Amino acid sequence: MAQPAHKQSPSPSAARSGKTSADPKKKRTTAKAKGATHTVGAIPSPKVDEMIGEIRIAAGPAFSAATRLKVAGMNTAFEKEKHSITLDRPIVEQIRELFGERPLSASINDLLQSALVQHRLGVLVDQMEEEAGPASAEAYDRVFSQWFEEG
Amino acid sequence: MVRRGVARVRPAPWPSLVLDSEGLWAVARNDSEAARAVLSASRTAGVPVVVPSVILAETLYGDQRDARANQALKNLVVLPTTEQMARVASLLKRQSGMRGVKATVDALVVATSAGLGGGAILTSDSGDIDRLAAVLIDVRIKAISV
Numbered sequence: 001m002a003q004p005a006h007k008q009s010p011s012p013s014a015a016r017s018g019k020t021s022a023d024p025k026k027k028r029t030t031a032k033a034k035g036a037t038h039t040v041g042a043i044p045s046p047k048v049d050e051m052i053g054e055i056r057i058a059a060g061p062a063f064s065a066a067t068r069l070k071v072a073g074m075n076t077a078f079e080k081e082k083h084s085i086t087l088d089r090p091i092v093e094q095i096r097e098l099f100g101e102r103p104l105s106a107s108i109n110d111l112l113q114s115a116l117v118q119h120r121l122g123v124l125v126d127q128m129e130e131e132a133g134p135a136s137a138e139a140y141d142r143v144f145s146q147w148f149e150e151g
Numbered sequence: 152m153v154r155r156g157v158a159r160v161r162p163a164p165w166p167s168l169v170l171d172s173e174g175l176w177a178v179a180r181n182d183s184e185a186a187r188a189v190l191s192a193s194r195t196a197g198v199p200v201v202v203p204s205v206i207l208a209e210t211l212y213g214d215q216r217d218a219r220a221n222q223a224l225k226n227l228v229v230l231p232t233t234e235q236m237a238r239v240a241s242l243l244k245r246q247s248g249m250r251g252v253k254a255t256v257d258a259l260v261v262a263t264s265a266g267l268g269g270g271a272i273l274t275s276d277s278g279d280i281d282r283l284a285a286v287l288i289d290v291r292i293k294a295i296s297v
Binding site for chain 2: 127
């Protein structure tokens, strides 16, 4: 199996910006959610509507769990490492199709984050079920009925 | 161990799951079948399971009593409370006519869920959560009791 070439980025700030910077002290400090839509409102104050609308800016365009988490407040200013990896072309094509013009590194980072979050959740659920057994059909019924009940 | 009608896991219909203090402890203690069902369904659907950071302040003791909670938290996402969420929470409190520290924490939990596009909140206090969530009209947030 081909091993990814791995090297440390010359500087965290250069890695964060995704390109080599002449000035290692130069930092990028902002991140923003793009393509957002206001789809949620609240009653009765326009101010409430505006505020909720703002917070939904993050959730509205969410494509993945990771994206939702990221734009909703998860720390996005992690230090970066630069890697050279080899991917299957069809996978790259699908990622580009899903994320459009978004930088490939950021898209793959989000997908990996999402996969890791789900993996960790799976570990937790497996531990819980090993310890106390899986939930019964009745427990699922109770839980789902609470979600679906009106009001 | 007696297994009563072990279920085939169904995918969660909610787009996210937020744990409040009791929700987190139910997961940590692993003494709630509802908690296992909710988490298992969330895993099957691939939805994020989130603990607002404010819940850590409310729930943890800061000593060895936190061991089980810390073990669970290692595999969950702790989401920082942003200024925006805090401002939404204050409005939710006002609009629902609730006040006090407990209502503040509950409102932050609901605001976190709203920031994720809505979803389920695992809690022991479904009444207060539903009351706060009722302020929001275009996002579905439902409390699920542990």
